[in-house]
Amino acid sequence: MIGLVDCNNFFVSCERVFRPDLLGRPVVVLSNNDGCAVAISEEAKRLGITRGMPYFKFRPMAERNGVTAISGNHRLYGDMSSRVMATLHSMVDDMEVYSIDEAFLAIPREVDDCIGFGREIVRRVRRDTGIPVSLGLAATKTLAKLSARFAKKYPGYRGVCMIDTAEKAKKAMSLTAVGDVWGIGRRHSVRLNECGITTALKFAELSKDTVMRWFGLSGVRTWNELNGIACIERDAIDTGHQSITSSRSFARDIYEFDEIREAVSAFASNVARRLRKQNGFAASLSVFIATNRFHDGSRQYFNTAKASFPDPTDDSLTIAAIATGALKTIFRAGYGYKKAGVTITEIVPAEACQRSLFIDPVEVEKRSRLMKAIDAINSGASSDRVRIAAAGSISAKMRRENVSPNYTTSLNDIITVTAR
DNA sequence: TCTGGGGTCCTAGGACCC
């Protein structure tokens, strides 16, 4: 039996742990720049707020209805996530962290009361972290995801729903819209709906050949999983990311090359830091810049530039220099740029890294020590204490009107409880 | 005024090779 644990409205729930006054009230957590709603409490959903809705559009309505809008605090969510995962891991050896708020669990064979075991998981996560979770149980990951939707939607399940027979699977699939199936996105569900395939069950009842022709291999995988044949394997040994991106929208349009260059240097140094964290070296990168795609009237420009490193590296200064060089090849004056970003690719583990014969080992060693020193100083609460001179501060350009304290990661922000 | 950020996998088509 596979279990899928899903944190309910995760970002909102993280905020509520330290703001119990927000329980039972409409709350949304906003994306960077206070741009869009990315997490919405049930109360706020009932007011019609949906994921991805631009804040400036629903703000007046939200204020009229007493919605609390919070700027995203990803340091807090990341830390709360690791607490949830640690609690799960204390109960189940074999688990796979799927995202910041989800994990697949292999329910141990010796457990015969899966529902009871599941309820205990839900109870303990709630007790140890304050986060409410839902648990779906089934024979495949896709059915477990589907099951978890029921666990979350209907309080009668008390947090845990299990699909353990073909009849239950059929029933659940007949009640699930095809677009709500894990692996079937918006594009495919439009196509399916046009052909009258509206539920997960109808999709599962298509012929395998039809599914292959329409949706390729990934479609067949989903189809198998719905029919009870597990074929989405767990990730192999975690070797880190294959690519790492840092990008931001700016609070206002930027016209000057130097300003874009500062941002690109900051992105480059950010990806390099994350690259070192996973103990990898990268061999190439790409840089992109873009104007505001929502402004129909103004002139639009989008371009990316790619560059290879002479030698695989994890060095912030080298990566920033090459990113800046790439930027120069695509920057065009006269446009108002709204967004830019840097992606490093061709990442290999440090120990598998093939370096050229002509490199100076002494210089490499010096640089490596410098990076280690910078990482050490920047670890902890103030991650921006030392930065390369060419880089501006990414956060300085961001709009964050209502950000919560770093309750769990900053000594200055630890909550104070006063007895009267 | 104001519209997020970070990933993965698959496929089709072109370049290139023998």
Next chain:
DNA sequence: TCTGGGGTCCTAGGACCC
């Protein structure tokens, strides 16, 4: 007059996920 067949690798773009 007549102009093959079969591979591999790489890339861009599309689809999906959170």
